Structures are given as C-alpha cells and as structure tokens.
Amino acid sequence: MRDRVGQVRVVAVVAAVVLALLGACTGSPQPPGPQRPTEPVAPLGQALAAALTEGSLADVPVDDPERAAAGLTEILRGMDGLRPEVTAGQARPAGEMVDVPLHLVWQLGTQQWTYDTVATFQPQAGAWVLRWDPTVLHPELTATTRLVHQREAAKRGRILGADNIPLADLLPVVRLGIDKSRMDADASTASAARLAQTLDLDVERYVARVRAAGEKAFVEAIVLRGRGEGVPDEFYDIPGALLLRDEWVLSTRRGRAEAVIGTVGDATAERVAESEGRIVGGDRVGLTGLQLRYDEQLRGVAGHTVSLASRGPANTPGASPSPSAPEASPSTSTEPRPLVLVDPRPGTDLVVSLDAVLQDRAEAVIAEHPSATAMAVVQPSTGAVLVLATNPAAEGQALANTGRFPPGSTFKVATALALLRAGMTAETALECSEFITVHGRRFKNYTDFPRDRLGTMTLRDAIATSCNTALISQHARLDGPQLREAAASLGVGVDHDSGFPAFYGSVPDPVDLVGLAAAEIGQGTVEASPMAMAGLTASVATGRTVVPWLVESAEKPTPSGKPLTAGEAAALQSMMRAVVTSGTGRTLSSVAVGAKSGTAEYGTENPPRTHAWMIAYTDDDLAVAVMIHDGQSGSGDAAPLIKEFLA
Known part of the structure; x- marks a missing residue:
C-alpha cells in the first residue's frame, strides 16, 4: 500500500515537472503584441521621399513627430x-x-552627389509609422550631427x-561705407551725410539707403581701385565709416x-532665379558687354563641400538619440568631416x-572732346578689331561697335563702287552744281x-571734294539693290x-x-x-571684303557680298587717295594713304544738327573711323x- 502511494506521489511530481516544462516552452499567457497593419507601406515610402525632397515631415506619420x-x-x-x-524603392x-x-541625389552646381539610405516603418496603434532616425538622410548621420554645405x-x-x-582681371579694391552696427540710427544718418559729402x-x-538698411548692415557708398591710397583723410574721422578690402574684376x-x-x-x-542653381x-x-x-x-563652376558637423550643444532640439543612432565620436562632434568634395573649376x-597700346x-x-565721340580701328590684313574707343561724354554707351548713325559722305565710297559697277570709271565726268532737285526735294x-x-x-574728284550734287545727279543709274550690294562688298549692311x-x-x-x-550720300535710312565704317575702309585698303571681328574663339564672320575685283579696288583706292592729296582730308596727308570725310545731318531742327565723320587707312595695316x-x-x-x- 505504502509503495503504491509512493508511486502515485512520484507520478504526480513527474507530471508536475512535465507541466512546468511545458509551461516554460509554451510561455504563460502574455499581452498581445502590436497588430501588424494591413495597409501597404509603399505609399508611405513614396510620401516620405516627397517629404524629404520638400524638407518637411508634416505629411508623414512618424513615431515621434516633434x-x-x-x-x-x-x-x-x-x-x-x-x-x-x-526616390523610394521596393519595401521589404x-x-x-x-x-x-x-x-538621394543632391544637385551641387552642375554635379550630383548620390547615395542610398534606408527608412524603417514600424507598427504603432494599428498603423505604419516612420521610425525616425537621422540615417534616413545620410548613413553616417547621428543624433548629434548635421550636414553643412560650403560653396x-x-x-x-x-x-x-x-x-x-x-x-x-581680378584687382584689389577698397569698399567704403557706413557700418550701422557701430552706432544708433540717428548717428548713422549723420555719418552717412558726412561720408557722402x-x-x-x-x-x-x-x-x-542707410536709413532703409538693417540695423546691423554695412551700407556701401563707393568702391575704389587699389588698396586705399586714394581714400580722403576725412574718411577716417567719420564715426561708423568702414573700409573693407576686397578684389573685383575690373579693366586693368x-x-x-x-x-x-x-x-x-x-x-x-x-x-x-534664371540660373537653375549655377548662381x-x-x-x-x-x-554688361x-x-x-x-x-x-x-565665371567658371563653383566648388562644393558637404561635411558632417556637430549640431552644437547636447540640448539641441531633435538631438535625443534614437535606438539605432550611435553617439557621435569626439572627432565628429568637434571637427567637420567632409563627405563629398567638388573642386571649383576656374x-x-x-x-x-583689341590692342591695349x-x-x-x-x-x-x-577723351576731352565735349561731344560723344567714338573711334574704331580695324586691321585690313586680318579683319581684327584693334580699337573700340568711346569718350566719357558717351556715358558708357558702346558707340564704336553698336552705334547706329547716318554715315554721311563716308558712305560715298560704297556709292562710288555701285557707280563703277553701273559702267562708270574714276575718270567719268560729272556735274557738281550748287543745288540739285529730285522729285521736288532740293539737295x-x-x-x-x-x-x-x-x-x-x-568721279574721283567728286569723292575727293565730297560733292553731294555730283553723285545725286547719277541717281537714275542706280537702284536700292545695287547700292545695297556695293555696301555689302565693303562689309557694310549685312x-x-x-x-x-x-x-x-x-x-x-x-x-x-x-x-x-539721300542714301547715295549716306543719309535717309542708311x-x-x-x-562698320572702319571695316569699309579696310576693304578698300586691302582690296577684298573685310568683315570686322573681335573674339578669337568665335566663328569669324563670312563675307556675303559680291567680291571686289582688282580694278574696282584700284579705282576706290585712287579716289580715297585723292581725298588726302587734293580733297577734304589733306590734313591727313602725312599720316594716311587714303581717307574720306563725312558730315551727316540728323533730327528735325532747322538748321539740322550734324555728326562729323572721318575714315582713313595707312600703309602699315590700320583702318580708322571716327x-x-x-x-x-x-x-x-x-x-x-x-x-x-596716327602721328
């Protein structure tokens, strides 16, 4: 009996042990885990990609939004x-x-910085939410670091x-102005007035300008070449006046x-705005220009550096570490570490x-002429523009190369070429009268x-003396296309x-x-x-069509006019030579081989106002127009x- 009871007890103990082991294997009842959301994650990945592109997580569910x-x-x-x-990839x-x-693709000027990261979504309250981690932006980011761009x-x-x-070239300058951070508003106004005076x-x-600027602004007044040699002594006595040294690209x-x-x-x-990030x-x-x-x-291409840098103090907002984000190493938290370098390209x-001399x-x-004046010089042998000069009275306008003026009698060289092609020679006799009337208009x-x-x-003497009526008397020989073709042969009008x-x-x-x-004497709509007139002069000097050019790397302009014949060139050269030997350009006989003067009327005043022209060429490969x-x-x-x- 006792043995049986003992056996029962042993069985009971074994059963208890077995039950205990089974309980250990299957676990005791536990609270249910987070329910796996049923909605797909892919749309959230797309939303996150768009949000990071915009720089805001406002529309993305996050575990800790703040x-x-x-x-x-x-x-x-x-x-x-x-x-x-x-861009987001396939969820896994x-x-x-x-x-x-x-x-991720960062556009750094004209180059791209690309790499991959991973975003993790976790269940929360029955929905997928982003588990925030700085590595979403870059694999090496931590809770205490950030990205810093330098250009x-x-x-x-x-x-x-x-x-x-x-x-x-890049030259030293000094920038003079008022530093408002050094004084109160009333004092800066007084200093601004003194500086301007x-x-x-x-x-x-x-x-x-000083009043409108911010309270800490430096308001530039003027930029001077050099290192400050020309700054008035009074400048240094003005409260708040500041001199900043800099370098600017200037004419040498x-x-x-x-x-x-x-x-x-x-x-x-x-x-x-128009540069698409290049500027x-x-x-x-x-x-200009x-x-x-x-x-x-x-301008070249700017360089870019993106570094991993410390966020600053430990209590920086958003800096509390995430479970998977390692703490920043001492070197990372103190010294920025470049992640990508794009060197600038000069x-x-x-x-x-242009010839500087x-x-x-x-x-x-x-320089000293009181009226706006322009001079252009072209090298006949090459067509290279050697000079494009304007004086201060031109107020910065590029009159030498872009001015649009009636050329007056200097254009008679083109008219003479048209008459040669119409059957005349340099020796053809013309009548130079005091007046001539064409369809009721008296010239x-x-x-x-x-x-x-x-x-x-x-005809040679008519060019030499610049007789208007002699050329106009031959208007029946010419028409517009003939005159235009002659001008094109001399590089003008195309x-x-x-x-x-x-x-x-x-x-x-x-x-x-x-x-x-009117066109025959360089008036009307010409x-x-x-x-352009220096180019015409160069064409006569060299006996072929010359179209002026300036930029070495640009495609050189191709003449499109009818080529000059040797006979035409010789006749035109003899006419322009007569201008300096016996005509209106005798004052240039010691410096020029050929020339042509011109006076062009413009405006509606009576008597009309005029432009003064002179073109000339030399035997040392220069063609000049003023x-x-x-x-x-x-x-x-x-x-x-x-x-x-030319002297």
Missing part, C-alpha cells in the same frame, strides 16, 4: 537651402517592421587682348574699353583682338563747299553674329527716288557704326583726331 521635425530641421539648416531629390519586410530603401566661387577668367595683355556723392540718396586700366569689355557686379535676384545670391556675374555675353565661360580666359592711345585722343552741298570747285569734275555686340550697318531699299538720292556726335564737319572736327592718333 523630435523628427526638429531633427530634420537641424540636419538641413547648414545646407544653404539645398534639398535632395529622393524586416521582422515586425518594413524597410524602404531610399535613393566656393570659382576664380573668374580674364579678358585678354592682343599679345595676351590682360584687359580685365566727403566722397562727393548724392547725399540725399545715400542717406536714404581705368576706363579701358569699358563699354565693350563690360562690368562685373552682384547677381540680381532675376539672374539667380546664388552674392555671386559676382557679368552685367563681353563680361555678360561670356559670363558662363568667364573660368576660362576670353581672348579678343592702340586702345589707350585712342581713348586719350578723344545741296555741305555748307563750306568751295565755290571754285563747282562745275564739271571726275548682319553677322560674330560673338560680340556689333552693328555692321543697314542699307534698306529706299522707298522712292528721294530716298535713293545707318552704320564706326566699326564719329563725333554733334560735330560740325568731318574735315574740321574728326580729321584732327585721326591725325593725332
């Missing part, structure tokens, strides 16, 4: 507004969670002239070819044909035409895109015989720039300037 929003803001605050383009299970691979502007290319002499600026305008000599070369300055908001606020870009036309080439120099000489010759010679030269003369702002002239068909008569706005006569006003230039 921490995630603060963390994202902190990570991106040093990225200068850059945002990645993010990861235990109770789901991973979504992300592909390095490229060194701007130079503009080089003949013999690679720099015409525009000291620098001879518009006091009212500068004071208004003040004013040298500035209307053509152009200027460089701060990019406008419009330029920034940012604060960049210096070409504003060649600096604008070739800005992309000269701008490429622009080479032009001749350009300086031309500008010095015309006359220029005011000082010598009366003793009236009467019968050759447009070309030769890589720089240029007006090659316009010779439209006249509407009637009166218009044709227009040209000094450069135009004086509001000049009295080519021989009296323009010729002396050419003589001084």
